[in-house]
Amino acid sequence: MADEKNSFELHQSVFNGDVRRVSALIRSYDVGRKDRHGNTPLHLAVMLGHKECIHLLLAHGAPVKVKNANGWSPLAEAISYGDRQTITVLLRKLKQQSREHMEVRRPDLVRALSQMGDFYMELKWDFQSWVPLVSRMLPSDICKIHKKGAAIRLDTTLVDFNDMRWERGDISFLFSGSSKPSHSLTVLDNKLKVYQNIRHEETEAEMEDEVDILMSSDIVAAQMSTKQITFSRAQTGWIFRADKKEMVGKFNADFYYLNGLTIESRKRREHLSEEDLQKNKAIMESFTKGSGTHSFDETVRRASLEPPTNEPVSWETYIEAEAGKPPPLGRMLICKESSKSFKATVAMSEEFPLTVEMLLNVLEVIAPFKHFAKLREFVQMKLPSGFPVKIDIPILPTVSAKITFQEFAFRDDIPDSYFEVPTKYREDPNRFPEL
Incomplete structure (x- = not known):
């Protein structure tokens, strides 16, 4: 234990608010290193309100998108602490680091796409829920994907959705690997004949709006737990049992059950007042009934909360606590946990012409759509042999999706015009505020 205590010098200096010592250590220390509770120095600085x-x-590049042993990021801890300036600084840095990561990945991604054959592919999405009323309202969609060189076009009728809201339309998403980053992602609304380049920078007002939403909402951590997952062959027949094999589209596939797939969801609300909770309940009810959206009054911004008043904790008490169970450093946690098990199947085909690695590269490009990000997360698991032509995945704690790769063909006749904004379309930079 003594060695462990002494090996986290930067953590200890941050914990004690010793700015001079932090300055001396920071250049020769891994600022993303985790202690026995999974906290980085940034986690500790945020929880203890040490702004300098x-x-x-x-x-010095401390990562913002990093979770501790309890699944919370520095941004989550900042929302709990309630200092508006800290939340804003972390949110801005998080976005900057995400952009930088994408730019580092970009040359490899463009190279991988260019080396792949050109193709047309169709994915069918069927959304379902174990909540009866919700299930009736959920959409389905057939996504059409064209790929040529380092360019991708995705056509969909579903813009995106989160919680119980979604937007239907006739939408095309264009990725151009040869364009400069600020113009490489474009969304077309084919009904309104408008387009929007997916921006890399938010305006000051948009950033302030986002901070208001974060400060007045639950802090949510939901993740698909894949640690305990096993695969077993699906069976058919009552008396003579046999491994299930079926055609999915044009492809022979072997069916497997996924065992042990759960979505773990946690909500924190120690930073919310009784008034906030009542407001949020009313907003959620209006969404479930399908009525409208909610906007924050730009002139009235959320004020910082009073700092938490905890009994002081010493570094020794903190670092010697049982791993993953540190004493509370910030506001006393109010946390609701839930876990939902999903029954799921996956159909794997050895005949599908695309490899899983190729699919991951395509999905990385279209990750701004949250449901595609979930599909990518799932496909990154160690799946049985072949290509996943049909899968069930949880999207939200109450919603899962059945995805079928029902069409695929290598094509050398895809026109360049598919990946260009039509001349009749006008630019509308605010058409898709969530992208």
Whole structure:
């Protein structure tokens, strides 16, 4: 234990708010290193409200998209603590780091797409829920994907959805690997004949709006737990049992059951007042009934909360606590946990012409759509042999999707015009505020 205590010098200096010592150590120390509770120095600085340490760590590249042993990021801890300036600084840095990561990946991604054959592919999405009323309202969609060189076009009738809201339409999403980053992602609304380049920078007002939403909403961590997953062959027949094999589209496939797939969801609300909780309940009810949206009044911004008043905790008490069970450093946690098991099947085909690695590269490009990000997360698991031509995946705690790769063909006749914005379309930079 003594060695462990002494090996986290930067953590200890941040914990004690020793800015001079932090400055001396930071250049020769891994700022993303985790202690026995999974906390990075940035986690500690945020939970203890040490602002100078926060700015120093961020200036030296401390990662914001990193979770501790309990699944919380520095941004989640900042929302709990309630200092508006800290939340804003972390949110801005998170977005910057995400952009930088994409730019580092970009040359490899463009190279991988260019080396792949050109193709046309269809994915059918069927959304379903174990909540009866919700299930009746959920959409389905056939996504059409064209790929040529380092360009991808996705046509869909479903823009995106989260919680119980979605937007239907006639939407095309264009990725151009040869364009400069600020113009490489474009969304077309084919009904309104408008397009929007997916921006890399938010305006000041948009950032402030996002901070308001974060400060007045539950802090949510939901993840698909894949640690316990096993696959077993699906069976057919009552008396003479046999492994299930079926055609999916044009492809022979072997069916497997997924055992042990769960979605673990946690909500924190120690930063919310009784008034916030009542407002949020009313907003959610209006969404479930399908009525409208909610916008925040730009002139009235959320004020910072009073700092939490905890009994002081010493570094020794913190670092010697049982791993993953540190004493509370910030606001006392109010957390609701739930776990939902999903019954799921996956159909694997050895005949599908695309490899899983190729699919991952295509999905990385279209990850701004949240349901495609979930599909990518799932496909990254260690699946049985072949290509997943049909799968069930959980999208939200109450919603799952059945995805079928029902059509695929390599094609050398896809016109370049498919990947260009039609001349009749006008630019509308605010058409898709969530992208």
